[in-house]
Amino acid sequence: MDIKVGDIVARKSYNCDLIFRVIDVKVENNGSKQAVLYGEEVRLIADSPYEDLVLVDESEQLERQKKDKDLLEKSYRLFRQDYHLIRQKNEYNATGGYSNNQDFFQIPGRVLHIDGDPLYLKKCLALYEKIGVPVYGVHCNEKEMPERVGDLIEEFRPDILVITGHDAYSKSKGKKSELKAYRHSKHFAQTVRQARRKVPHLDQLVIFAGACQSHFESLIRAGANFASSPSRVNIHALDPVYIVAKISFTPFVERINVWDVLRNTLTGDKGLGGIETRGVLRVGMPYHRLNDD
Incomplete structure (x- = not known):
């Protein structure tokens, strides 16, 4: 079996529960091969012995993708229901309880999404566009994020910052309470702290940080409003988008119940x-459609 970079694989020792993309193959001193894997649907990075891997054929990939697509559609429908309720409420408030016929406009919160995985970033940007969230995406290696985040905030002046990529907890490196036992949680936490030096107030810049199995407590302590992963479980690649969309379309005069964001x-x-946070959407009027005549 010849497994190479770019192949889609599963791990036999985990009963092929998740599928991964091979991003690197390393040869150890003893001649054995180790593969570095990125989760295809979850934001997990893993190392695996070469002999533990099995190629996932195209039909199996398509079947798993269909299941994932069904989950995404369900989540998207729920979000759209929420969005329509928020829109109706904003319209009612903007028009004084429908007492006048003035049209209004909405300015949702701007997002800066920094992602350690270019393929996941592309998927996220497509979903932001589908939902209608204004976003600028930047691919950046997790280790480089603390150095770059300050300049990126100054350049794009976002209302919401997403710091994500891949992460993993390794039992061999320490206890779950120890930051050293995580692949990239330290870099995410450092990035949050650098962002808070630029914008200290929790409601002036709303931050989501983390990936699969990330050290939730350290990210919240560093200054994130929302983070992963309280129970050290895997998170879906697109979960940050749904959190951000809820914040982006909630008016700034309202506080967001954490469960309303997560559900x-x-x-x-x-x-x-996460923690209780204000929305960032602003409503204005009048809205005039200009003719070019």
């Missing part, structure tokens, strides 16, 4: 958590 995600409160 439409694919992972729920085992993989995601």
Whole structure:
């Protein structure tokens, strides 16, 4: 069996529960091969012995993709229901209880999404566009994020910052309470702290940080409003988008109940958590449609 970079594989020792993309193959001093894997649907990075891997054929990939697509559609429908309720409420408030016929406009919160995985970033940007969230995406290696985040905030002046990529807890490196036992949680936490030096107030810049199995407590202590992963479970690649969309379309005069944010995600409160936060949407009027005549 010849497994190479770019192949889609599963791990026999885990009963092929998740599928991964091979991003690197390393040869150890003893001649054995180790593969570095990125989760295809979850934000997990893993190392695996070469002999533990099995290629996933195209039909199996398509079947898993269909199941994932069904989950995404369900989550998207729930979000759209929430969005329509928010829109109706904003219209009612903007028009004085429908007492006048003035049209209004909405300015949702701008997002800066920094992602350690270019393929996941592309998927997220497509979903942001589908939902209608204004976003600028940047691919950046997790280790480089602390150095770059300050300049990126100054350049794009976001209302919401997403710091994500891949992460993993390794039992061999320490206890779950120890930051050293995580692949990239330290870099995510450092990035959050650098962002808070630029914008200290929790409601002036709303931050989501983390990936699969990330050290939730350290990210919240560093200054994130929302983070993963309270129960050290895997989170779906697109979960950050649903959290951000809820914040982006909630008016700034309202506080967001944490459960209201989490309930439409694919992972729920085992993989995601946060603190009470204000929305960032602003409503204005009048809205005039200009003719070119």
